[in-house]
Amino acid sequence: MEQQAQHQQLLAALHALYHHEDASVKDQANKWLEQWQQSVAAWSISDAVLHDTASSVEAQYFCAQTLRTKVQRDFEELPLDSVPGLRESLISLLLKHAKGAPPVRTQLCLALVALTVHLPAQHWAIQQGQAQPMGGPVTWLAQRLQ
Numbered sequence: 001m002e003q004q005a006q007h008q009q010l011l012a013a014l015h016a017l018y019h020h021e022d023a024s025v026k027d028q029a030n031k032w033l034e035q036w037q038q039s040v041a042a043w044s045i046s047d048a049v050l051h052d053t054a055s056s057v058e059a060q061y062f063c064a065q066t067l068r069t070k071v072q073r074d075f076e077e078l079p080l081d082s083v084p085g086l087r088e089s090l091i092s093l094l095l096k097h098a099k100g101a102p103p104v105r106t107q108l109c110l111a112l113v114a115l116t117v118h119l120p121a122q123h124w125a126i127q128q129g130q131a132q133p134m135g136g137p138v139t140w141l142a143q144r145l146q
Contacts, residue, residue, distance in 0.1 A: 064107035071114040
């Protein structure tokens, strides 16, 4: 329930930031959003907003940017067993947004690239009927994009 409430509060703050006429309301929303981006909940909520087809472009961009920043700066917050799910979600989102807003795609690409920096090549390896997995991030990405 807490996450759903944060999800709604996020959307309300984004709406205030982009659409409210009062500068003090925009400033308050901006401060809340900056603080929210630093929370652990920002990982899953950003992912959920990006998977939601009803999300506004503003929300998609903000959440894609949040995921990119989290991967770049807060990767150690993420439990190791969550990394494969994040990797799969990022490629899924990239494919989903392939014809969407270019700024959203750019942030998702940057998040995926940042993830490759954090993970050794064996985390990207593909089992191809051989004793040793083959490839790395480029091979993994090429296979997913076929």
